[in-house]
Amino acid sequence: MGQPGLQRLRRLPLNATILAPLLALLILFVLSSLASEYFLNARNISNVLRQVSYTGIIAIGMTFVIIAGGIDLSVGSMVALVGVLLLYVVNAIADPIQAVLLGMLAAVVAGSLFGLFNGLLVTRGRMAAFVVTLASMSIFRSLALYFTDAAEVTTRNPFFSEVGGGFFLGLPIPVWAFFGLAVLAHVLLFHTPFGRHVCAVGANPQVARYSGIRVERVVLSTFVIAGVCVGISAIMLSSRLNSVSPSDAGYFYELDAIAAVVIGGTALSGGRGSVWGTVIGALILGIINNMLNLTGVSPYLQGLVKGAVILLAVLLQYRRTG
Template identity: 50%
Template sequence: MKGRINWKSVRDSGGVWIALVVFLVAAAISNENFRSPQNLVNITRQVSYSGIIALGMTFVIAAGGIDLAVGSLFALAGVVSLFAMNAAGGPESVQLVAGLGAALGVGVIGGALNGVLVGAARVQPFIVTLGTMSIFRSLALYFSNAGLVRTDNVLYQKCGMAEFGGIPLPTILLFVLTACLAVVLKLTRFGRHVCAVGSNERVAYYSAIRTGLVKFWTYVLVGGLAGLSAFLLGGRLNSVSSSGAGLSYELDAIAAVIIGGTAMTGGKATIPGTLAGVLLLGIVSNVLDMWGISVNLQGTVKGLVIIIAVLIQYKRKD
């Protein structure tokens, strides 16, 4: 009936935001330190790095793919970025541009490699990204001798710790990218093609959609965002660990996407939902720390949240 509100659709799209508010209120009541403004800002800063990657992962999963290599690509992009920054001559601003260009370049190239193998060669995305995950991490370890890469660029550190109105730069970028990519997914031809390919690739192909090319660009997007995120985190720490940087970021990104309401089978996606999933995971990790829960058990909680989110998806299909 025209003009009638589809409450099921509202519930499906807004459920994760309701869960986020419930968790936020419960955490604030349970611990007074949690509700301090500085702690809340720190949560958004901490989740912004994996959150930026999660936004790109939304497109990959919406198109029916998966990317297990983003964490390793993150490390490789960060390592190469600092090497490029240290090798570049001239003022610190020039070094900064060189480092950013290297990080984005490595991320895009790594994503393009995955995209070619998945989109053109038609290899299963799980197999492709499982292989490149090992390759990217191995290259990061090799180039850095399995150590820590540092830089003395003061401007880079200032940018990494920059705040505007008390809001960290990575947090601002996370929200800006969320708005931009939400528009791309919902209001552009590319976004519609991504969901069409994920929903039914054969039908999309017969509808004259270049399915391989669509998949290719989703991997390029998430690769570029991984490079950007690596550059931002390097500025905060003024260093990049080849072994620890980006570790489990692929799992955090996938978890946020699933919790946010994007279907693992593709075809349905929500960028705002992914943002809510990112924030929800950040709140859970933060409050578990404040409750004194062992770090070794926090993965258990995260895993349970993922399983519950997937079960809810299957329940909705029934």
Template identity: 65%
Template sequence: MSKIDWSKYAPLIALIVLVAISAMASEHFLAARNISNVLRQVSYTGIIALGMTFVIIAGGIDLSVGSMLALVGVLTVMILNAVGEGWFAVVLAIGAAIALGALFGLINGAIVTKGRVAAFIATLATMSIFRSLTLYISDAGEIVSTNQKYPDVGGGYFLSVPNPVWVFLSLAIIFHILLNHTAFGRHVCAIGSNATVSAYSAIKVKTIYLITFVITGATVGISAVMLSSRLNSVSPGDAGLFYELDVIAAVVIGGTSLAGGKGTIWGTVIGVIILGIINNMLNLLGVSAYLQGTVKGLVILVAVLAQYKQTR
């Protein structure tokens, strides 16, 4: 009889325990409206976290996603306003957002693979560049959409569930298949485990690694659309602020190794929801906003320490 590897189910067990504790701590937690709000809020970072899972499994990291979201969001709304009214303008803007995100991801990946700069340093630099460009292009002022249809994209509902949640879950299914049932997914895991051995196995290491950054950039574009359409505007200084921390935290809490080589999409989904529930409960219990970062930091530390113990 084979042993059950409980470490695989640790994020799910943690989520179940957290939901039970939250339900007992606040009578408002299980209210349909509260659950809907939690899922909507986590979808914005969750969409990006799905892409980040590929980067981290491959042994990299992307610190620029928050600033990239702000830049893509500003450019998307500008394009939308330039094209005009109607759904054609909305569809064009959405396509432009995904393309811009993928392009910025490609730039990050090229710096890392072609320029041979460490991913941490490269994306730390582009994080500053993207935010600076956002403030310059927008003149540090809020960019507001004039298209009457745009708010329906991120602010609408389907079967009483917010649209961003459907997008998040749909991407999770697609990316799960991509990671677990395609050669690309197997190559990503192989590169994260040992890039040198992967190269000797005829895997195009640099190409695969670069594609993971492009995927992350594309998810940033999708998230930028969901967020900017929900608010019908983009604030260049605040949009995507500290998103990179929440995204990386969610991926790690979900069981993806920071050392690369292993991870799951559904683990990331659970990690995103765990972070969302923690934030929600702190708000419901009236915990000071100044202490919420402390709690989140402790959760990240526990997740990383748990990984460290498993690898020893």
């Protein structure tokens, strides 16, 4: 596959995937504003964006993994373990500002190392990503429970809560982190050789290898990117609550992240997708959850609605590519 072929592969995802999710988001937004008078309330919109940002940040990293032809089921459990390690670092340092800075650094480093662990097993161990991350999902959650004896970890650091609980220009800081990370990820995916290589590897790893692309290194890098995103999300989530519950933190985040990626138009088979499609998919999920709550739909049925939306998104993908 030559450079022109890689260029076409790079441009296809944005045109082919982002328009349908964007139209769905606009329709859903209008219907939600008509269905509930509280939906357009500034506080409600702010809360929706805040909730979306936690899983949305993870979904951005998941986008790279899925476009490269992989999957990561461990991100939810990884949030819990990274959050626990983060608070341990924050509580271990006397100076509160230094504690926050080093704790945040530790979270990002820990997330990248856990992503590296998954990536090495997939690339060097020649194991399926589904199997590797299914196993590490159990490993990370068990370690989080073991280190804390299943107890909630808290901190009294006076500055830590401002990271995830503060506001900037009227919007929660996690929302700024979400959209800022989306911009960086978009540039990385669509405007760098690495992004073109990710798409090429996901489309056909054998052809990509013949083209001189280091397939294993690209796949490994996508898992590290996902781990970094988990570290950032863990920072935002734990600082918002000033605590981490190892049994609940990040619970089902992997499903929400994958759902956002799929709804955003990224192909589960790999090779094509877009970061902004994932952002739109995360927003769609957030608005659906919010509307179900505002309209009093039973929480036991909310999973049914979310599952139906995911199935519809996958069905539409197959109809477009079939």
